[in-house]
Amino acid sequence: MTSKLFASNLRQQLAKSTHLFRRQLLSTAAAAVPEPQHHEDSTGITMKGVKISGRPLYLDVQATSPVDPRVLDAMLPYYLSRFGNPHSRTHLYGWESDSAVEDARAQVASLIGASPKEIVFTSGATESNNISIKGVMHFYKDKKRHVITTQTEHKCVLDSCRHLQQEGFDVTYLPVGTDGIIDLEKLRAAIRPDTGLVSVMAVNNEIGVVQPVEEIGKICKEFNVPFHTDAAQALGKIPIDVEKWNVSLMSLSGHKIYGPKGVGALYLRRRPRIRVEPQMNGGGQERGIRSGTVPTPLVVGMGAACELAKKEMEYDEKRISALQERLLNGIREKLDGVVVNGSMERRYAGNLNLSFAYVEGESLLMGLKEVAVSSGSACTSASLEPSYVLRALGVDEDMAHTSIRFGIGRFTTEAEIDRAIDLTVRQVEKLREMSPLYEMVKEGINIKEIQWAQH
Numbered sequence: 156m157t158s159k160l161f162a163s164n165l166r167q168q169l170a171k172s173t174h175l176f177r178r179q180l181l182s183t184a185a186a187a188v189p190e191p192q193h194h195e196d197s198t199g200i201t202m203k204g205v206k207i208s209g210r211p212l213y214l215d216v217q218a219t220s221p222v223d224p225r226v227l228d229a230m231l232p233y234y235l236s237r238f239g240n241p242h243s244r245t246h247l248y249g250w251e252s253d254s255a256v257e258d259a260r261a262q263v264a265s266l267i268g269a270s271p272k273e274i275v276f277t278s279g280a281t282e283s284n285n286i287s288i289k290g291v292m293h294f295y296k297d298k299k300r301h302v303i304t305t306q307t308e309h310k311c312v313l314d315s316c317r318h319l320q321q322e323g324f325d326v327t328y329l330p331v332g333t334d335g336i337i338d339l340e341k342l343r344a345a346i347r348p349d350t351g352l353v354s355v356m357a358v359n360n361e362i363g364v365v366q367p368v369e370e371i372g373k374i375c376k377e378f379n380v381p382f383h384t385d386a387a388q389a390l391g392k393i394p395i396d397v398e399k400w401n402v403s404l405m406s407l408s409g410h411k412i413y414g415p416k417g418v419g420a421l422y423l424r425r426r427p428r429i430r431v432e433p434q435m436n437g438g439g440q441e442r443g444i445r446s447g448t449v450p451t452p453l454v455v456g457m458g459a460a461c462e463l464a465k466k467e468m469e470y471d472e473k474r475i476s477a478l479q480e481r482l483l484n485g486i487r488e489k490l491d492g493v494v495v496n497g498s499m500e501r502r503y504a505g506n507l508n509l510s511f512a513y514v515e516g517e518s519l520l521m522g523l524k525e526v527a528v529s530s531g532s533a534c535t536s537a538s539l540e541p542s543y544v545l546r547a548l549g550v551d552e553d554m555a556h557t558s559i560r561f562g563i564g565r566f567t568t569e570a571e572i573d574r575a576i577d578l579t580v581r582q583v584e585k586l587r588e589m590s591p592l593y594e595m596v597k598e599g600i601n602i603k604e605i606q607w608a609q610h
C-alpha cells in the first residue's frame with residue numbers, strides 16, 4: 156500500500172517536473188527565436204518590401220508541399236521517446252530506430268516496385284541526382300566518357316553535368332519539342348559506345364510534362380546504357396515501376412509528397428548491379444554510398460508519405476484533375492490569349508503552366524501577390540532572363556515572361572481554385588485595359604505582321 160502510494164507520488168512529482176522542464180525548454184526556445192521578419196497589422200502583412208492583405212492562398216506545390224498531419228504523427232515519436240541512433244547496435248534505442256528506418260525503406264521501395272535493398276536514403280533529390288550523375292561517371296570513368304541528358308532538366312542535374320564537362324567528360328543536352336517532350340530518335344542517335352549514362356527526368360517541375368520514360372528505358376536496355384531518372388515530381392503523382400521503366404537509378408524527394416524537407420532517396424538497381432562512387436566519405440552507412448547518421452524521423456516521414464501516396468494516389472489524381480480542369484476552364488471562359496505551356500495530353504494534372512498574352516510579366520506577378528505561385532521568368536532574380544525550360548520549348552520571350560505555374564495538390568480546395576481564377580482574371584483584365592497592344596488586337600490588327608521601327 157505504502158509503496159503504491161509512494162509510486163503514485165513519484166509519478167506525480169515526475170509529471171510535474173517534466174512539465175516544468177518542458178515549460179522551461181519552451182521559453183528558452185521562444186527566446187531564441189528571432190523576431191518575425193515581417194510586419195503584420197490589421198491591414199495586412201509587409202515582407203520583403205511587399206504589402207499583402209493576408210496569407211496568400213498556396214498554389215505552389217511543385218516547390219514544396221505541406222507535411223500531411225498523418226506523416227507528422229508518424230514522425231513525432233522518433234524525435235521524442237524513440238530518438239535512438241539507428242546505427243547503435245547495443246541497446247533498444249538503436250534497435251527500434253533501425254527497425255523504423257527499415258520499415259520506411261520498404262514503404263519507399265513498395266511505391267516504385269523496387270526491393271528495399273535497392274533504396275539508399277539521402278538528403279533529397281538534389282543529392283540523389285548528384286550521386287547518380289557524378290557517382291556513375293566517376294566509377295566507370297576509364298571506359299565511359301559521355302552523358303546524355305535534356306535541356307529541360309532540373310538545375311541540379313544540369314549543374315552536375317557541367318561539373319563533369321569541366322572534368323573532361325562529354326555531355327549531350329537533347330532538345331525538346333514545343334510540347335516539352337524529347338524525340339526518341341534523337342536520343343537513339345546520340346548514344347555512343349562510350350555513353351555511360353542517360354539521365355532524363357520523369358515529370359518536369361516547371362511545366363509538368365511527362366517524358367516517355369518507358370520508351371527511354373527500352374532504348375537504354377537495347378544499347379546497354381544505364382538509365383537515370385529524376386522522379387522528384389513524379390513520385391506519388393504518377394504510377395512508377397522501376398522494372399517497367401528499366402531504370403538503373405532514380406532520384407526521389409520527401410518534401411514534394413507531403414513528407415518532410417531534407418530527406419530523399421536514391422533507387423540503385425541490384426540486378427544488373429550499378430555502381431557509384433560515393434560523394435560523401437565517413438561511417439559507411441547506407442552501404443557506404445551515403446555515410447552519415449540516417450535521420451530516423453525524416454526517413455520515417457518519407458516512408459509514411461510514400462505509404463499514403465500509394466493508398467491515395469488514384470483518389471488524389473481524380474480530385475486534382477478535376478481542379479485543373481476547373482482552373483483552366485474558369486480562366487479561359489473569361490480571358491482569351493491564354494496558352495498552356497507544354498503538352499496538355501502528356502502532363503501531370505497538378506501542374507498547369509500558363510502564359511497570358513498582351514500583359515507585362517512583372518506587373519502580372521506583382522498584382523498576384525495574394526496567390527502563391529511560381530513564375531516562368533526570372534524577373535525576381537538578377538538575370539532578368541526568362542525560364543530556360545520555356546526557351547527550350549521555343550516559347551516567345553514575351554510569353555515566357557508572363558508564364559505562371561499553378562500547382563494543385565492534395566489539400567487544394569475548389570474555393571481556392573475559384574479565388575485564384577477570380578484574382579488572375581481581374582489582374583490580367585486590368586493590365587490589358589492599359590495595353591495599347593491589346594487594344595490593337597481587339598481592333599483586328601495582326602500585330603505579328605507589324606513592322607516596328609528599328610532604333
Ligand SMILES: Cc1ncc(COP(=O)(O)O)c(C=O)c1O
Pocket residue numbers: 217218278279280281282309311356358359360385387388407408409410418419
Ligand atoms: C525535378 C526536381 N528535381 C530535383 C529537385 C530537388 O529536390 P530536393 O529539394 O529534394 O533536393 C526538385 C525540387 O525542387 C525537382 O523539382
Ligand code: FES
Pocket residue numbers: 515516517518532533534539540541556557
Ligand atoms: S517580365 Fe520582367 S523581365 Fe520578365
